[in-house]
Amino acid sequence: MSDAIWKCVYRCAQELTQQGVTPFTRGDLIRCVQRYKSDCGPGSINPIIQGLTENLRGGASGAVGKNLLHSVGRGQFVLRGAATSGSLEKKPSWTSVRSQPGAVREQDKRPTVISHETLEIGGYAFKHICDIEPVKNDDGTVREFTPQDRYENTGRLALNRYGVGPFCKFKISRNIARSGVYALVVDEYVYYIGECENLTNRFNMGYGNISPRNCFAGGQETNCRINNLIFTSVSEGLKATLWFHETSDYKQVESDLRARGKFGWNRT
DNA sequence: TGCGCTTTGATGATAACGGA
DNA sequence: TCCGTTATCATCAAAGCGCA
Numbered sequence: 001m002s003d004a005i006w007k008c009v010y011r012c013a014q015e016l017t018q019q020g021v022t023p024f025t026r027g028d029l030i031r032c033v034q035r036y037k038s039d040c041g042p043g044s045i046n047p048i049i050q051g052l053t054e055n056l057r058g059g060a061s062g063a064v065g066k067n068l069l070h071s072v073g074r075g076q077f078v079l080r081g082a083a084t085s086g087s088l089e090k091k092p093s094w095t096s097v098r099s100q101p102g103a104v105r106e107q108d109k110r111p112t113v114i115s116h117e118t119l120e121i122g123g124y125a126f127k128h129i130c131d132i133e134p135v136k137n138d139d140g141t142v143r144e145f146t147p148q149d150r151y152e153n154t155g156r157l158a159l160n161r162y163g164v165g166p167f168c169k170f171k172i173s174r175n176i177a178r179s180g181v182y183a184l185v186v187d188e189y190v191y192y193i194g195e196c197e198n199l200t201n202r203f204n205m206g207y208g209n210i211s212p213r214n215c216f217a218g219g220q221e222t223n224c225r226i227n228n229l230i231f232t233s234v235s236e237g238l239k240a241t242l243w244f245h246e247t248s249d250y251k252q253v254e255s256d257l258r259a260r261g262k263f264g265w266n267r268t
Numbered sequence: 269t270g271c272g273c274t275t276t277g278a279t280g281a282t283a284a285c286g287g288a
Numbered sequence: 289t290c291c292g293t294t295a296t297c298a299t300c301a302a303a304g305c306g307c308a
Binding site for chain 2: 025026027046047049050204209211212213214
């Protein structure tokens with residue numbers, strides 16, 4: 001068929017809704033669209049879906065704009081009409097406990113200290129989780145790790161742009177298997193905002209311990225980059241701390257904060 | 269046996285660009 | 289301007305393995 005991709009996306013969204021598949025996933029939509037346009041790959045369809053979704057930024061704009069879909073969670077969508085009718089819309093969790101946050105002001109990069117346990121960043125309350133304390137040498141300096149040396153690299157992969165390190169190793173001691181938005185604060189300034197499904201896993205199995213494979217092309221560059229920045233900061237005598245805003249609506253909160261302000265270690 | 273570490277690969281989000 | 293493509297960033301899930 002010769003319809004534009006966005007028309008196929010819309011048709012599929014309607015079909016899935018009629019079949020009772022709601023919310024439907026991005027994958028559901030892609031598979032459906034590919035039945036009509038078998039030559040279309042996910043790389044082509046994904047930005048179209050984004051461009052049709054009212055509460056997602058960016059994407060490939062179409063003639064109808066962001067008027068057809070509504071995101072109700074990571075990778076989950078409903079038809080916009082269904083969302084605005086009320087029953088399917090997932091209300092942001094913060095609406096019940098706090099007012100709509102304002103724009104992130106310049107001074108939010110140096111957050112408002114509510115107490116030694118709570119910071120306010122862009123209108124959201126973040127609780128103190130821990131100081132980030134990398135493994136140290138006997139002389140008190142931060143111990144350097146170069147896990148890339150342990151990788152066999154049979155495929156002769158190049159190091160990724162942050163794979164050279166050096167890296168540090170750290171853990172957060174508290175077990176917080178909760179979703180939300182975390183903030184890395186260094187020297188009293190917010191440097192990084194990120195989202196997670198499980199805070200402990202994100203740090204103890206992600207940032208805090210760099211896998212050899214992650215140092216190479218195709219590895220998790222972000223883990224390398226943030227770990228190295230923490231290594232550098234702590235090595236310079238700065239204090240790095242982790243703060244956490246627990247919410248099931250972490251995608252929205254993170255997007256909100258990052259859309260309104262630039263933080264030094266966030267890239268996009 | 270259970271836990272933690274490592275690795276791979278999938279999925280989703282975003283920005284920027286090019287062609288008609 | 290509309291439509292589509294490409295590249296990149298970011299996160300997560302799951303499997304395999306080793307060790308206590």
